[in-house]
Amino acid sequence: MSILKNYIQNSQTKAATLAAFRILFGFLMLISLIRFIAMGWVEQFYILPKWHFTYYGFEWIKTWREYTYILFGIAIISCICIIAGFKYRLFMTLFFLSFTYIELIDKTTYLNHYYFVSILSFLLCFLPLHATFSVDAFCKKKFYVHVPSWTVDSIKFLLATVYFYAGLAKLNSDWLLRAQPLKIWLSSKTDLPIIGQFMNQTWFHFTMSWSGAVYDLSVPFLLWYKKTRPYAFVAVVVFHVFTRILFNIGMFPYIMICATLIFFDSKWHIKFIEVLKNLFKINLKNTVCKSDRYLYKKPKNILFIISLFFVIQLLLPFRNLCYPGELFWHEQGFRFSWRVMLMEKAGHTTFTVKDSITGKKFYVKNSDFLTSFQIKQMSFQPDFILEYAHKLGDHFKSQGHQNIQIFVESYVALNGRLNQLFINPKIDLYKEEESFYNKTWILPLNDEIKGF
Amino acid sequence: MKKIIGLLVLSVSLVSCVKENNGTTQKTDEFNRALILENWVNNLVLPAFTDFKSKIEDLKIKENRFVSNPTTTTQTELQEALFQAQKVWQHVAMFELQAEANGSNQNGTRIYMNTYPIDRETSTNPFPNSNEDDRTLEENLNGTPETINNLDFKNTSGTIDEQGFPALDYLINSENILQKYIDPTTAANYKTYMTKIVDRMVTLSNGAYNYWTNNADKIIANSGSSSSASFDKMVNDYINYVEQGFRENKISNASGKRDGIKNKFAVEAYYSSENSKIYFNEAFKAVQNFYKGISYDGTTNKEGLDDYLDYLDAEVYVSSKNEDVKLTDQVVKNFASIQNTVATLNDDFVVQTEQDPSKMITTFNVIQDYVVLIKTNALEAMGVTIDYADSDGD
Numbered sequence: 001m002s003i004l005k006n007y008i009q010n011s012q013t014k015a016a017t018l019a020a021f022r023i024l025f026g027f028l029m030l031i032s033l034i035r036f037i038a039m040g041w042v043e044q045f046y047i048l049p050k051w052h053f054t055y056y057g058f059e060w061i062k063t064w065r066e067y068t069y070i071l072f073g074i075a076i077i078s079c080i081c082i083i084a085g086f087k088y089r090l091f092m093t094l095f096f097l098s099f100t101y102i103e104l105i106d107k108t109t110y111l112n113h114y115y116f117v118s119i120l121s122f123l124l125c126f127l128p129l130h131a132t133f134s135v136d137a138f139c140k141k142k143f144y145v146h147v148p149s150w151t152v153d154s155i156k157f158l159l160a161t162v163y164f165y166a167g168l169a170k171l172n173s174d175w176l177l178r179a180q181p182l183k184i185w186l187s188s189k190t191d192l193p194i195i196g197q198f199m200n201q202t203w204f205h206f207t208m209s210w211s212g213a214v215y216d217l218s219v220p221f222l223l224w225y226k227k228t229r230p231y232a233f234v235a236v237v238v239f240h241v242f243t244r245i246l247f248n249i250g251m252f253p254y255i256m257i258c259a260t261l262i263f264f265d266s267k268w269h270i271k272f273i274e275v276l277k278n279l280f281k282i283n284l285k286n287t288v289c290k291s292d293r294y295l296y297k298k299p300k301n302i303l304f305i306i307s308l309f310f311v312i313q314l315l316l317p318f319r320n321l322c323y324p325g326e327l328f329w330h331e332q333g334f335r336f337s338w339r340v341m342l343m344e345k346a347g348h349t350t351f352t353v354k355d356s357i358t359g360k361k362f363y364v365k366n367s368d369f370l371t372s373f374q375i376k377q378m379s380f381q382p383d384f385i386l387e388y389a390h391k392l393g394d395h396f397k398s399q400g401h402q403n404i405q406i407f408v409e410s411y412v413a414l415n416g417r418l419n420q421l422f423i424n425p426k427i428d429l430y431k432e433e434e435s436f437y438n439k440t441w442i443l444p445l446n447d448e449i450k451g452f
Numbered sequence: 453m454k455k456i457i458g459l460l461v462l463s464v465s466l467v468s469c470v471k472e473n474n475g476t477t478q479k480t481d482e483f484n485r486a487l488i489l490e491n492w493v494n495n496l497v498l499p500a501f502t503d504f505k506s507k508i509e510d511l512k513i514k515e516n517r518f519v520s521n522p523t524t525t526t527q528t529e530l531q532e533a534l535f536q537a538q539k540v541w542q543h544v545a546m547f548e549l550q551a552e553a554n555g556s557n558q559n560g561t562r563i564y565m566n567t568y569p570i571d572r573e574t575s576t577n578p579f580p581n582s583n584e585d586d587r588t589l590e591e592n593l594n595g596t597p598e599t600i601n602n603l604d605f606k607n608t609s610g611t612i613d614e615q616g617f618p619a620l621d622y623l624i625n626s627e628n629i630l631q632k633y634i635d636p637t638t639a640a641n642y643k644t645y646m647t648k649i650v651d652r653m654v655t656l657s658n659g660a661y662n663y664w665t666n667n668a669d670k671i672i673a674n675s676g677s678s679s680s681a682s683f684d685k686m687v688n689d690y691i692n693y694v695e696q697g698f699r700e701n702k703i704s705n706a707s708g709k710r711d712g713i714k715n716k717f718a719v720e721a722y723y724s725s726e727n728s729k730i731y732f733n734e735a736f737k738a739v740q741n742f743y744k745g746i747s748y749d750g751t752t753n754k755e756g757l758d759d760y761l762d763y764l765d766a767e768v769y770v771s772s773k774n775e776d777v778k779l780t781d782q783v784v785k786n787f788a789s790i791q792n793t794v795a796t797l798n799d800d801f802v803v804q805t806e807q808d809p810s811k812m813i814t815t816f817n818v819i820q821d822y823v824v825l826i827k828t829n830a831l832e833a834m835g836v837t838i839d840y841a842d843s844d845g846d
Contacts, residue, residue, distance in 0.1 A: 178769070184832050184833060185835070187764045187765065187766070187833065188677070188764055188833065188834055188835035189835075190484075191677075200763075200764065200765060344832050346827065346828040346829075346831065346832050347828065348823065348824045348827045348828060352710070359712065360711070360712070361710070361711055361712050362710060362711050363710035363711070372838060375838070376837070376838055411824040411828065412828065413768075413828035413829045413832065415769075416767065416768060416769050416776075416829070416832075417768065417769045417770075417771060418768040418769065418770050418771075418777070418782070418825075418829065419824050419825065419828040419829060445771075446771045446772060447769075447771035
């Protein structure tokens with residue numbers, strides 16, 4: 001206990017590490033946001049769809065339609081201020097809120113790396129990333145040299161959690177014994193130069209699967225220890241560049257590569273800042289005085305929040321243990337748990353609206369209500385199917401239909417298995433409610449996936 | 453530090469070599485896809501459209517002859533020309549790339565050529581499934597030659613079920629129809645309407661034919677893999693056809709699969725329904741040809757989806773048997789069961805629907821097995837996405 005106390009109270013590291021992280025983070029987020037807008041995705045994902053799929057408990061979060069661009073504007077301005085270190089806490093909080101709000105509008109676009117950005121920015125709200133080399137510090141004429149070690153370590157710890165949990169999740173029979181879903185994904189990439197020739201070979205699928213698992217499980221430790229760190233970083237770069245070449249994963253590889261730089265010794269971060277100073281000809285020698293250590297005003301409160309945050313982070317990915325059946329199949333407890341690239345799932349799901357008294361029924365054309373991206377995501381995720389059934393029921397009720405029942409015919413294929421019936425077609429989904437309880441109307445997978 | 457910067461530079465430069473998959477970039481080195489495209493375009497699409505064009509031209513000639521001299525002989529000639537054209541139509545119905553080329557939100561050719569049942573008298577009676585709108589075919593016929601000529605079949609909503617093959621079928625194949633062209637009180641209107649419809653079909657046929665012949669090279673050259681590549685688009689059109697044009701229109705609508713009400717009027721070519729199974733089988737042949745890469749004339753079997761799936765070693769895991777089955781073997785089974793089921797159907801789908809619609813529903817089910825297999829397992833294996841934004845993945 002005293003070791004911990006000593007660590008929290010006395011252990012310190014260079015503030016430059018946090019400043020370097022702040023600048024990289026702000027810069028990458030800025031690029032990501034601009035890219036998102038440039039791809040036309042704001043319109044496609046937040047303006048054009050008639051309906052949005054909400055997160056349970058966050059149904060009150062609505063799209064701002066055309067004004068969603070304002071949310072992006074707030075996030076972009078926040079990024080610029082984060083880079084400059086201007087009113088850091090305010091703009092970091094604004095960034096966290098605006099970014100998270102955007103993500104919560106529609107779960108169709110859910111990606112683990114968006115979730116990562118959300119929770120990382122939450123954590124960063126409580127850390128003194130503006131302690132040095134920032135407008136804030138400049139205005140106060142105080143550049144702190146040191147910050148408590150735990151501030152930097154908490155970022156490292158979050159990164160380590162992401163990798164390690166992603167590795168744990170790979171320890172299952174589909175990934176290790178059937179090399180799925182990599183087999184499906186890699187097989188059609190034979191057109192790539194040089195490495196293309198391996199893409200359709202079984203040994204390559206298994207090599208990639210196993211090395212991916214080993215990488216995820218070991219890299220946090222290898223990054224943490226000084227001796228193995230340079231090798232680990234090479235592995236990080238190779239791994240993420242490889243995934244970038246093979247898969248369509250946007251900014252994520254760059255974000256992870258840059259984020260892992262935080263594991264390096266602070267002399268690198270000091271050099272990085274020196275380089276920036278020279279580059280932009282910033283001369284601060286005579287204008288600010290150096291102050292030794294950044295001190296929190298109320299460290300206990302901050303530490304409590306951060307500890308609680310990590311307890312939740314460590315437990316949340318295991319919530320799937322509360323549900324019977326195959327996690328990959330029913331997906332109860334699948335999100336927010338670093339289960340990355342584990343499934344290739346596709347479905348064909350259609351709905352019938354029935355009048356329970358007259359027996360009259362008709363078939364719903366999904367494209368009348370959803371975008372093709374939403375149809376794709378809805379087709380294999382039970383919580384989407386349920387929410388959509390309710391939206392359909394409410395819609396037809398408002399049109400004057402009565403005694404509405406909603407039935408679904410859904411076929412889903414998971415990780416190269418032959419497709420099978422997914423949802424009990426005899427269940428009226430309009431009567432089923434979303435909750436944390438097990439969804440009994442999902443039919444069981446005719447197979448067993450062993451492992452995490 | 454230098455090492456790190458070096459690595460970063462290396463990684464960035466490596467990554468920047470990779471195409472941004474935003475739907476506009478192309479790659480030309482996808483050996484298989486280019487071969488398949490070439491086969492589809494040169495051996496399926498172009499010969500089929502060429503044949504279709506000639507059949508429609510013949511239809512126009514026979515229509516001319518009939519309109520200028522309506523007799524039993526010219527009527528029979530026109531009926532035969534219609535039958536021949538509609539048979540070939542089954543082989544071009546799935547190729548709709550020109551729709552997108554005409555601009556977004558533009559309809560393809562299929563919806564104008566072959567939307568049935570026709571909207572004959574009122575929107576709900578006697579055809580409960582017909583598209584709801586105010587206009588009906590009978591109303592159109594009750595106008596004057598001027599009002600008929602002023603009808604805009606392209607831009608007026610609700611006209612899709614008053615034109616094309618189904619309308620012509622009604623105008624030439626329905627009972628005692630010849631009298632309408634002889635009776636002076638109706639002859640002018642019927643003749644005008646028929647000419648109007650056939651001219652519209654000629655325009656549509658020429659439009660599609662010209663699009664494909666003029667753009668064939670461009671379509672083949674766009675052989676990458678993104679949502680805007682020809683391969684992905686043609687596969688998407690194919691699936692759309694198998695689902696809508698084939699499964700829903702030809703089988704499901706009449707069977708009552710969707711609404712529980714059998715509806716003989718929804719059979720393709722209701723007024724000459726003795727041909728309905730022939731049309732279905734032609735369409736089924738086209739569905740298989742595209743998948744297998746068999747040429748329109750049936751003489752060559754080159755690269756198709758089956759060859760691509762085999763090249764990819766695509767397998768499906770059947771957990772009940774604990775074995776991996778070749779995806780293409782699974783499709784062979786699907787096609788066989790469609791074939792066997794259809795063999796039990798009456799040649800006249802109106803008779804079949806009236807007597808035993810459950811067999812139509814069985815046919816729906818076996819087609820559905822194929823649809824689901826293609827939409828889930830096969831698309832996954834080929835890395836084709838169903839029409840949607842190329843968004844990021846995890």
